[in-house]
Amino acid sequence: MTERQAVMDFPGAEALQTAGRVAPPSAEVLARALSAVEGAVREDLARASRQEADGKARTNAVVTPLRKRRRLLSVVALAAVAAGVTVTGVSMGGGARQGTQAQSASAFLNDVAEVAATQPAGSGTYWKVRADAMEAYISRSMEARYITPGKAVRTGHFPGWRLGSRTYDWNGLDALTTDPAQLLRLIESTTKASADEDEDAGTLGFVQASTLLADAPASPRLRAGVFKALAELKGVTVVGTVKDSVGRTGTELAYRGGVGTTKVIIAPKTGTLLELIEPWRSEKDQRTATYLSVGLTDTTG
Amino acid sequence: MEVESEHEADSERASDTRLTMSADDPAAFTPLVERYSVVLHGYFARRVPGAADDLLAEAWLQAFAARRTFDASRGSARGWLFGVARNVLAGHLRRAARAEAPPGEQVSDPWQAVDQRLDAAALAPALRGALAELPPDEREVLLLVSWEQLTPAEAAAAVGIPAGTARSRLHRARGRLRERLAPGRPAGRGLAVTGDPA
Numbered sequence: 001m002t003e004r005q006a007v008m009d010f011p012g013a014e015a016l017q018t019a020g021r022v023a024p025p026s027a028e029v030l031a032r033a034l035s036a037v038e039g040a041v042r043e044d045l046a047r048a049s050r051q052e053a054d055g056k057a058r059t060n061a062v063v064t065p066l067r068k069r070r071r072l073l074s075v076v077a078l079a080a081v082a083a084g085v086t087v088t089g090v091s092m093g094g095g096a097r098q099g100t101q102a103q104s105a106s107a108f109l110n111d112v113a114e115v116a117a118t119q120p121a122g123s124g125t126y127w128k129v130r131a132d133a134m135e136a137y138i139s140r141s142m143e144a145r146y147i148t149p150g151k152a153v154r155t156g157h158f159p160g161w162r163l164g165s166r167t168y169d170w171n172g173l174d175a176l177t178t179d180p181a182q183l184l185r186l187i188e189s190t191t192k193a194s195a196d197e198d199e200d201a202g203t204l205g206f207v208q209a210s211t212l213l214a215d216a217p218a219s220p221r222l223r224a225g226v227f228k229a230l231a232e233l234k235g236v237t238v239v240g241t242v243k244d245s246v247g248r249t250g251t252e253l254a255y256r257g258g259v260g261t262t263k264v265i266i267a268p269k270t271g272t273l274l275e276l277i278e279p280w281r282s283e284k285d286q287r288t289a290t291y292l293s294v295g296l297t298d299t300t301g
Numbered sequence: 302m303e304v305e306s307e308h309e310a311d312s313e314r315a316s317d318t319r320l321t322m323s324a325d326d327p328a329a330f331t332p333l334v335e336r337y338s339v340v341l342h343g344y345f346a347r348r349v350p351g352a353a354d355d356l357l358a359e360a361w362l363q364a365f366a367a368r369r370t371f372d373a374s375r376g377s378a379r380g381w382l383f384g385v386a387r388n389v390l391a392g393h394l395r396r397a398a399r400a401e402a403p404p405g406e407q408v409s410d411p412w413q414a415v416d417q418r419l420d421a422a423a424l425a426p427a428l429r430g431a432l433a434e435l436p437p438d439e440r441e442v443l444l445l446v447s448w449e450q451l452t453p454a455e456a457a458a459a460v461g462i463p464a465g466t467a468r469s470r471l472h473r474a475r476g477r478l479r480e481r482l483a484p485g486r487p488a489g490r491g492l493a494v495t496g497d498p499a
Contacts, residue, residue, distance in 0.1 A: 007453060010475050010479045012424075020343075020418075022350075045327060157314050157317050158373075162322075165326055169318070
């Protein structure tokens with residue numbers, strides 16, 4: 001007996017259900033509802049287009065970067081929401097810089113791509129992401145299980161990973177192209193319509209690609225392809241060798257967008273993305289997602 | 302809907318993903334209109350039959366405007382959409398009450414229209430009476446589960462209460478109905494699916 005059947009286990013339940021039967025709406029009513037929404041969609045897209053044009057006109061007018069929030073499909077972000085906790089702490093700057101810029105971002109990313117391509121894919125039923133304050137387990141059917149300190153467990157459906165204008169589930173990632181040129185086009189296809197009102201599409205594209213590298217069950221070939229795509233993306237620079245929030249050494253890259261500078265710290269020897277640091281409400285108010293480990297596993301929690 | 306097949310479960314998950322995507326990609330929203338319009342129209346038609354057509358369009362516009370507030374980790378698209386529909390219905394009932402009721406009187410429970418529907422369907426008076434005696438908050442989640450085919454968790458999301466609270470209300474409602482309609486009790490004696498048992 002399902003939960004619903006158990007609830008409806010009283011005398012007259014079937015009669016009550018029958019009494020609720022109504023005729024379906026006419027085709028005209030359905031068409032009117034659809035037409036109303038299609039009109040709203042067109043207005044939304046037109047407004048986004050106008051804002052993009054306004055943004056270009058104001059390119060030289062530097063204002064304090066400000067974003068309300070971002071609907072990123074990130075395991076860490078969604079785990080935080082599911083668990084009702086804040087895992088992305090406020091951090092002033094990404095890590096402690098130890099060295100100076102040694103090579104171009106393009107050369108570094110192409111080198112990392114070669115390393116990423118040779119990493120073992122691993123095996124297991126679940127994709128596990130361990131962040132600084134929680135663990136998440138995602139199945140192929142995209143059911144997610146989040147475990148927080150104190151072993152509180154939340155479950156939910158994980159919507160997928162976004163790149164450009166599309167969202168990919170685990171199977172979708174397997175089918176995604178690994179060609180760097182095509183991946184770059186996907187990253188660059190993040191339109192203004194895909195970004196919130198106070199975000200810029202370039203930053204969103206960079207963050208989406210970085211998030212995919214950080215916490216998605218992408219194959220070594222796909223990760224290599226995304227690294228190579230980022231190597232061709234304009235606006236990425238090497239900051240230098242730094243330590244992340246938990247003391248791991250990596251190379252920090254920066255992407256300077258309209259809303260501030262987004263940074264990622266990458267371990268060059270493994271191609272692992274260690275940390276993602278985003279400006280949030282301002283350059284001085286950053287959100288940091290620290291990825292302690294990701295990989296396949298056969299057990300949850 | 303209580304998911305009974307893998308295909309249906311996949312469809313429901315696809316809707317969750319689509320509603321999430323629509324935050325960034327407005328065009329991803331329109332297939333949801335095709336998928337859920339019939340059930341949402343049914344929700345309105347059972348409670349405010351004369352206004353269902355208009356309220357359906359209003360609900361979709363409000364859902365589109367509020368799409369960024371949907372959070373797939375908190376519940377399904379289906380439950381969220383019924384929550385929007387419920388708010389639209391409440392707004393309609395408030396407007397109607399202001400126009401018709403004496404000043405200060407608040408009308409937000411569509412029970413009167415629901416009862417008329419039950420009467421028209423010739424539902425056993427004992428059951429009608431038992432439903433009328435239920436507290437409105439218990440009756441509301443019961444009807445969401447019975448008529449809209451929502452799971453208790455989806456009904457909770459629609460009403461904006463924790464799932465545990467919805468389950469408690471449903472449990473209490475079922476208990477009251479069983480007690481009121483138990484065979485052998487005068488009020489429940491001769492209870493028939495339809496028609497007047499008295």
